[in-house]
């Protein structure tokens with residue numbers, strides 16, 4: 001049976017996978033994007049990678065997920081945040097010319113959303129929202145069993161929805177955006193500030209210790225013992241799972257912010273399921289618990305309302321698996 005190829009084009013790496021009808025990646029390839037050298041050289045290497053994957057299998061189509069706003073009809077990417085010089089690239093046209101195959105292009109988060117919907121945490125649910133939490137915060141929606149694209153292919157971009165009207169300044173030029181509170185580097189920045197305050201507090205506490213002979217010495221957070229460069233979301237998540245108080249506070253606070261973003265998602269899309277993926281989702285159950293609590297408190301919930309908030313299931317393969325199905329989706333109505 002014919003298989004399809006999914007391609008995930010990121011700012012640093014390009015991942016390719018030969019995907020079967022059950023969403024399993026049966027063979028894969030990996031390339032450096034070398035984005036600054038321009039799109040042509042990268043797409044030529046993608047075409048070579050496609051040719052390698054086709055050697056032993058019949059391939060029907062190629063689907064590409066790429067960060068940026070994507071014109072789905074023409075397969076053109078616009079304003080890609082981490083591919084300088086790629087604005088306006090006709091990815092579909094170039095790859096079709098180089099491979100001779102049918103090529104479809106979508107936004108990278110749309111690809112992840114399709115993957116989770118068809119093969120992962122979203123199976124069997126035709127109204128869902130998929131959120132990816134990493135350096136950036138992305139979103140995509142399945143509405144009535146179809147990927148919601150919007151008039152410009154830009155629907156679901158949740159990162160720059162506002163959760164605090166007069167909040168912290170964001171890289172987009174706005175203020176109080178969700179990404180500014182739950183994006184990876186901002187979590188780390190907040191962690192650093194907290195650790196600094198904690199160290200200061202404990203140091204002054206220790207100075208007073210002779211006055212409290214026999215008093216209980218508070219155990220410092222493991223985060224305070226790390227060199228600043230080791231303070232990343234992964235470490236914070238691990239410390240939280242081990243019960244570290246400061247790490248738990250940070251994760252819960254991030255979950256509260258995330259919950260505010262989800263209250264907006266619930267109001268806009270009324271999904272039956274919200275799927276949380278990406279690196280920050282590795283903060284795990286304490287993050288989801290805090291997010292659920294905020295949605296419960298702030299969302300318009302009622303007995304029997306269909307809504308669950310669950311972790312993504314496919315990990316790094318979601319984008320490849322989802323992109324591979326683009327050529328097999330029903331045409332937009």
Ligand SMILES: [Zn+2]
Nearest residue numbers: 160170172177
């Ligand atoms: Zn913003």
